[in-house]
Amino acid sequence: MRGAYLSYAAKRFAQAVVVILLAYVFTFVVVSILPGDPITNVLRDPQNGFSEDQIRQIIAAQGLDRPIPVQLWTSLSNFVTGDLGLSMRSSRPVTTLIAEVLPSTLTLASAAFAIALLLALTIGYGTQFLPKRFGQGLLRGFPSLFLSVPNFVIGLALIHIFGFQLGLFRVIAPDSFWATFFAAIALGVPISARITEVLIANLDKESEQEYAAVARSRGLGPARLFARHLLKPSSLPVVTVIALAIGELLGGSLITETVFGRTGIGSLVQRSVSTQDLPVLQAVVSLAAVVFVLVNLIADLVYPLLDPRVKLIGGQGVRPTTADDSATATSAAVTS
Amino acid sequence: MAAQDRLTVNTFTRAELTAPVPLRPLPLLRVDGLSVSYGPHEVVTNVGFELGRGDSLALIGESGSGKSTIARAVLRLLPSGGRATGRVAFDGQEVLGISERGFRPLRGRAIGFVPQDPANSLNPVRTIGAQAQEAAALLDEPDSAIRKQLILDTFAEVGLDNPQRVYGSYPHQLSGGMLQRVLIGLAILPRPALLVADEPTSALDVTIQKRILDLLTRLQHDLKISLLLITHDLAIAAERANALVVLKDGVIQEAGRTTSVFSSPASSYARKLRADVPALNPDRYAPLRDVRFHTLKTGDASTPKIDVNAVTKTFTVDGKTLTAASDLSFTVPAGTTHALVGESGSGKTTAVRLLLGLEQPDSGTISVGGEQVTGRSPEALRSAWRHLQLVYQNPFTSLDPTWTVEQLVREPLDRFKVGAREERDERVREASADVGLGEHLLSRKPGALSGGQRQRVAIARSLVLKPDVIVLDEPTSALDVSVQAGIIEVLLTLQANLGLTYVFVSHDLALVRQLAHTVSVMHRGRIVEHGTVAEIFDNPQQPYTRSLLESIPSGGAGVAQPAHARPRVTAG
Known part of the structure; x- marks a missing residue:
């Protein structure tokens, strides 16, 4: 079993690397076939005052006059070695620019993710064990409520109440603990909605299962029943949703950073889009692809660990079909 | 209202009379005036019984009789929406009205539970050991090494061969019989005073059923545990319990000591229940079964309807070769029933799939009605399927829930483009009437039908093409005994009227004895014994074969034994 898992993991990892490289190639091709030439636009900007000769020299030095496939190959091999080129606006290495803003975004995103998980688990537990008269039904409405409020509205409300009214944090110091905390809430609440929705549905399904009743007959209280029995089988589909939610986290951080005035990947993207700074944009898109692929890789690797019934066949995790399925197929075959 | 008042007065007087001088010890479990309802719908009405210390009592009834609901009410495991009223006293303490927190100390420690379906009663994503630790935690043993040893000892006690391996396994890695042993082990580990077993063997094979019931009886005696057994099988109840409570629609029909209730049932319902148990009435259908058999025997027995000749089929699973059918040979004369008997994994299902042409054998030939089934493409088999139909065992999953009964019965006619519209209508009505489905049911969907009605739909569906041969794959294993009796009667009447040939696949030998003419006993892909019903039984x-026969529950020593268990007197 261990050998099977390791070869499964190796295959998944290799697939992930291929996907990342393809994503890079794809963004490169899309950028190069886009109408308009931002590079010459920048160079021809009268403010820069380059002569036609100088422009030709620069283009030749950067290898921009060579055929697209050759440019792609150079760019791809630079990407693999971690060299993302220079920003067109500031002439600084793109890696440095990203390294400056990444910690802030990572802090915000992971705090938001932690809050989202905590919210999902709390609400999930409440829907199963909170007595009816204490608002179990109200809890079930939370996910749709969370989904229907855009996160910038939550952000503005939090700033108004906790920043201005209660003075818990200063809006001009966006990297302080409390400012980060409330920004993470604004970002985490909509994310938690999707996770909670799936978690509640699966908790409902699992708590109806016979094994849950049998576990209760062994004297397990609600907390232990939840943690030991219901959570693990319920979390299988949740893992998939979490992997998708990470993507939302990236998108959402852009808006949240703007609302809270934070410097992060979001503000970097915003700046680069408005100035058509292609190397930075290409790097950020590739970074997003890497994060997305990695998160899904982790989800794939976790899945067989959560469910021992998953069989690892040819690099694919497959749930074995039940006897009933094949029997139904038998009766279907006879009538047709 | 007046009647209720009088009842209260009565109870009161009786209580007063017995209070000063306790004539007998306090019962361990006393259920009094228990009613359970879901919303406005009452499923259990005013049920009362007593279970003494170390004693055993069985609740019997069909599905829907409320027997499992009573068990769940006693265990306080009713699904949400279920409301129980009345009194349930455990060891003198009222437990129905107290809080969940107050009841929890009794769970496991004092009241153990053995559930019905072992495959779904353990958490699929946790090891057996992790779940066993929960039961061991009830023992107040601080040393984890000792706790684990106690678990392994209990596994050995319930007859699991390799406790260490079981401890580290996940539920899907063990068989149903092993899982039920695990569940019984977990229930008895904290040494409860009461064990509630809800149909503990209905999902298991006959030989395993007997071993599990023997285990429960032995543990009950060794550990002085009181047993509340819930079952639909009167023979099992009579064999395993000292007292019986017979239920129908949530109301007690009859109650008393097993010896009196079983051998001379007073209520008509208990009598009917007894008559429907195949093991107790081996010759119930003999006249109906043999209507045609006598005339056929003298007829053309030389050309069998089904001829299976030296068929072998192997599968390769995970690089290992598995012989699912090895050198199978049998013939079935037209108009008779041949039974394939065996436990799970004996190769019955493979035999059925080969017979229907859904699998091709590695060697050997099969012909049905003179037509070769082996070595033909699925397209070529379509004509054979018109004369060869299947009734599948589980009527709850084999019918499309979005279709009406009429559509379901009609589908084969549409598929084979039989006759004109009027003729199809006529045939649907005819087939439905033949299986006892009233006209008013034709517009319903499977969800609005009972299990027995659904199986009738499945039979009508196969009947509508007027086939000569019907393969019945455990057609009643998902049904209650009394519903089963109805289905068997339908099948035998159809055979008598239409001269159908049946291949009847079953693990239930008592049932086979009632309706089959010839029998093949299968074990590990081989036919180990075959012959007429009389020869085999x-x-x-x-x-x-003998171990299979001995596994048939017969109702215990106090009752007339079926023929096979009697000492045989052979002349000459």
Whole structure:
């Protein structure tokens, strides 16, 4: 079993690397076939005052006059070695620019993710064990409520109440603990909605299962029943949703950073889009692809660990079909 | 209202009379005036019984009789929406009205639970050991090494061969019989005073059923545990319990000591229940079964309807070769029933799939009605399927829930483009009437039908093409005994009227004895013994056949034994 898992993991990892490289190639091709030439636009900007000769020299030095496939190959091999080129606006290495803003975004995103998980688990537990008269039904409405409020509205409300009214944090110091905390809430609440929705549905399904009743007959209280029995089988589909939610986290951080005035990947993207700074944009898109692929890789690797019934066949995790399925197929075959 | 008042007065007087001088010890479990309802719908009405210390009591009834609901009410495991009223006293303490927190200390420690379906009663994503630790935690043993040893000892006690391996396994890695042993082990580990077993063997094979019931009886005696057994099988109840409570629609029909209720039932319902148990009435259908058999025997027995000749089929699973059918040979004369008997994994299902042409054998030939089934493409088999139909065992999953009964019965006619519209209508009505489905049911969907009605739909569906041969794959294993009796009667009447040939696949030997003419006993892909019903049942040659026969619950020593268990007197 261990050998099977390791070869499964190796295959998944290799697939992930291929996907990342393809994503890079794809963004490169899309950028190069886009109408308009931002590079010459920048160079021809009268403010820069380059002569036609100088422009030709620069283009030749950067290898921009060579055929697209050759440019792609150079760019791809630079990407693999971690060299993302220079920003067109500031002439600084793109890696440095990203390294400056990444910690802030990572802090915000992971705090938001932690809050989202905590919210999902709390609400999930409440829907199963909170007595009816204490608002179990109200809890079930939370996910749709969370989904229907855009996160910038939550952000503005939090700033108004906790920043201005209660003075818990200063809006001009966006990297302080409390400012980060409330920004993470604004970002985490909509994310938690999707996770909670799936978690509640699966908790409902699992708590109806016979094994849950049998576990209760062994004297397990609600907390232990939840943690030991219901959570693990319920979390299988949740893992998939979490992997998708990470993507939302990236998108959402852009808006949240703007609302809270934070410097992060979001503000970097915003700046680069408005100035058509292609190397930075290409790097950020590739970074997003890497994060997305990695998160899904982790989800794939976790899945067989959560469910021992998953069989690892040819690099694919497959749930074995039940006897009933094949029997139904038998009766279907006879009538047709 | 007045009647209720009088009842209260009565109870009160009786209580007053017995209070000063306790004539007998306090019962361990006393259920009094228990009613359970879901919303406005009452499923259990005013049920009362007593279970003494170390004693055993069985609740019997069909599905829907409320027997499992009573068990769940006693265990306080009713699904949400279920409301129980009345009194349930455990060891003198009222437990129905107290809080969940107050009841929890009794769970496991004092009241153990053995559930019905072992495959779904353990958490699929946790090891057996992790779940066993929860039961061991009830023992107040601080040393984890000792706790684990106690678990392993209990696994050995319930007859699990390799406790260490079981401890580290996940539920899907063990068989149903092993899982039920695990569940019984977990229930008895904290040494409860009361064990509630809800149909503990209905999902298991006969030989395993007997071993599990023997285990429960032995543990009950060794550990002085009181047993509340819930079952639909009167023979099992009579064999395993000292007292019986017979239920129908949530109301007690009859109650008393097993000896009196079982051998001379007073209520008509208990009498009917007894008559429907195949093991107790081996010759119930003999006249109906043999209507045509006598005339056929003298007829053309030389050309069998089904001829299976030296068929072998192997599968390769995970690089290992598995012989699912090895050198199978049998013939079935037209108009008779041939039974394929065996436990799970004996190769019955493979035999059925080969017979229907859904699998091709590695070697050997099969012909049905003179038509070769082996070595033909699925397209070429379509004509054979018109004369060869299947009734599948589980009527709850084999019918499309979005279709009406009429559509379901009609589908084969549409598929084979039989006759004009009027003729199809006529045939649907005819087939439905033949299986006892009233006209008013034709517009319903499977969800609005009972299990027995659904199986009738499945039979009508196969009947509508007027086939000669019907393969019945455990057609009643998902149904209650009394519903089963109705289905068997339908099948035998159809055979008598239409001269159908049946291949009847079953693990239930008592049932086979009631309706089959010839029998093949299958074990590990081989036919170990075959012959007429009389030969197999009265004079089994193989030890495996004998062990199957001995596993048939017969209702215990106090009752007339079926023929096979009687000492045989052979003349000459």
